[in-house]
Amino acid sequence: xxxxxxxxxxxxxxxxxxxxxxxxxxxxxxxxxxxxxxxxxxxxxxxxxxxxxxxxxxxxxxxxxxxxxxxxxxxxxxxxxxxxxxxxxxxxxxxxxxxxxxxxxxxxxxxxxxxxxxxxxxxxxxxxxxxxxxxxxxxxxxxxxxxxxxxxxxxxxxxxxxxxxxxxxxxxxxxxxxxxxxxxxxxxxxxxxxxxxxxxxxxxxxxxxxxxxxxxxxxxxxxxxxxxxxxxxxxxxxxxxxxxxxxxxxxxxxxxxxxxxxxxxxxxxxxxxxxxxxxxxxxxxxxxxxxxxxxxxxxxxxxxxxxxxxxxxxxxxxxxxxxxxxxxxxxxxxxxxxxxxxxxxxxxxxxxxxxxxxxxxxxxxxxxxxxxxxxxxxxxxxxxxxx
Amino acid sequence: xxxxxxxxxxxxxxxxxxxxxxxxxxxxxxxxxxxxxxxxxxxxxxxxxxxx
Numbered sequence: 001x002x003x004x005x006x007x008x009x010x011x012x013x014x015x016x017x018x019x020x021x022x023x024x025x026x027x028x029x030x031x032x033x034x035x036x037x038x039x040x041x042x043x044x045x046x047x048x049x050x051x052x053x054x055x056x057x058x059x060x061x062x063x064x065x066x067x068x069x070x071x072x073x074x075x076x077x078x079x080x081x082x083x084x085x086x087x088x089x090x091x092x093x094x095x096x097x098x099x100x101x102x103x104x105x106x107x108x109x110x111x112x113x114x115x116x117x118x119x120x121x122x123x124x125x126x127x128x129x130x131x132x133x134x135x136x137x138x139x140x141x142x143x144x145x146x147x148x149x150x151x152x153x154x155x156x157x158x159x160x161x162x163x164x165x166x167x168x169x170x171x172x173x174x175x176x177x178x179x180x181x182x183x184x185x186x187x188x189x190x191x192x193x194x195x196x197x198x199x200x201x202x203x204x205x206x207x208x209x210x211x212x213x214x215x216x217x218x219x220x221x222x223x224x225x226x227x228x229x230x231x232x233x234x235x236x237x238x239x240x241x242x243x244x245x246x247x248x249x250x251x252x253x254x255x256x257x258x259x260x261x262x263x264x265x266x267x268x269x270x271x272x273x274x275x276x277x278x279x280x281x282x283x284x285x286x287x288x289x290x291x292x293x294x295x296x297x298x299x300x301x302x303x304x305x306x307x308x309x310x311x312x313x314x315x316x317x318x319x320x321x322x323x324x325x326x327x328x329x330x331x332x333x334x335x336x337x338x339x340x341x342x343x344x345x346x347x348x349x350x351x352x353x354x355x356x357x358x359x360x361x362x363x364x365x366x367x368x369x370x371x372x373x374x375x376x377x378x379x380x381x382x383x384x385x386x387x
Numbered sequence: 388x389x390x391x392x393x394x395x396x397x398x399x400x401x402x403x404x405x406x407x408x409x410x411x412x413x414x415x416x417x418x419x420x421x422x423x424x425x426x427x428x429x430x431x432x433x434x435x436x437x438x439x
Binding site: 001004007008011012015019023026027030120152154155156188189190 | 389392393396411412414415416417418421422425429432433434436437438439
């Protein structure tokens with residue numbers, strides 16, 4: 001090698017040229033926030049660390065919006081972005097935060113449950129870092145996150161994740177999956193502390209219902225459904241039948257498996273008095289045999305390969321050229337949450353939850369998701385919370 | 388405990404990055420080795436700078 005110093009300097013310069021521009025995007029994504037407007041129904045905003053101080057100062061801490069009605073009643077917790085690559089639930093949560101008016105009872109909303117996961121991306125899958133929702137006042141930009149927490153916040157991964165307290169052996173990656181670390185523990189891994197904090201919220205506030213919002217592949221049988229354990233299944237069935245009859249969309253009921261541990265719909269029910277539900281809306285973006293993972297695929301859910309598979313009856317949801325747009329998924333989440341609340345309140349009038357001003361399925365599909373978002377630029381600064 | 392393990396891993400990461408960079412400086416003959424050292428050091432730097 002002639003002139004080794006010159007060669008090394010050139011190589012170092014090339015390395016920096018690749019490293020720096022590539023890193024800037026990842027750094028900006030990790031620190032990007034979306035401003036959310038506290039709607040007229042929001043009475044308090046705390047952080048999850050309010051219920052367990054072990055999260056304070058970590059990237060896993062996340063805002064909890066509280067909407068308390070004047071009349072005492074039941075309580076419900078809505079969690080979204082447990083998996084941050086399934087963002088329909090987060091958009092539904094934002095609609096609730098910015099619009100809901102609670103007359104009776106209390107609604108707790110965590111729009112980004114796995115905050116760490118929402119600030120990383122999936123290596124190797126070419127995920128977009130952001131997506132935008134059109135609104136009447138412009139576009140609102142959100143982070144596209146990953147299913148699991150960032151390894152910057154919880155590292156290294158174990159060879160096998162041993163679930164606490166059941167000691168079931170799970171995949172190593174599930175140590176960073178907040179839908180495998182329930183019910184959590186105060187001195188465990190960071191994601192176990194996140195679910196422990198949520199369990200503390202449920203226990204301390206004596207929450208009646210907990211709803212965990214998700215999305216699932218169209219090729220996965222547990223999609224377009226309400227997952228419920230034994231104690232919640234009657235309410236889930238009533239809700240499923242009602243939305244099918246009155247609003248015309250299918251949302252079948254799946255029983256929560258008792259031997260598969262760590263899932264919200266299993267552990268919340270087993271370790272608290274709360275009735276848990278997990279809602280799955282179809283998300284073609286997550287299916288393996290699709291084209292490129294673009295923002296368009298995320299928002300519209302249209303893919304020619306899935307269309308061919310649908311014709312061969314390989315999918316578990318109806319699928320045609322219209323795809324499975326975001327408005328349908330968000331609308332389903334809104335309607336199923338409202339219906340679960342209505343059915344619970346009907347059966348438990350002393351613990352009723354009454355709220356208005358949240359759109360149902362048909363309205364979201366007709367007007368679009370962004371129609372229900374508030375413009376942060378026109379809101380009081382004090383009313384803005386970054387998520 | 389997990390925090391201590393994480394800190395130890397960061398030290399291991401810094402140690403490996405240091406060895407690789409030192410090897411890069413000491414290498415006199417092979418261009419291939421120089422490129423390999425830089426490629427391997429990439430993820431270690433990203434982790435040490437807490438970027439990825």
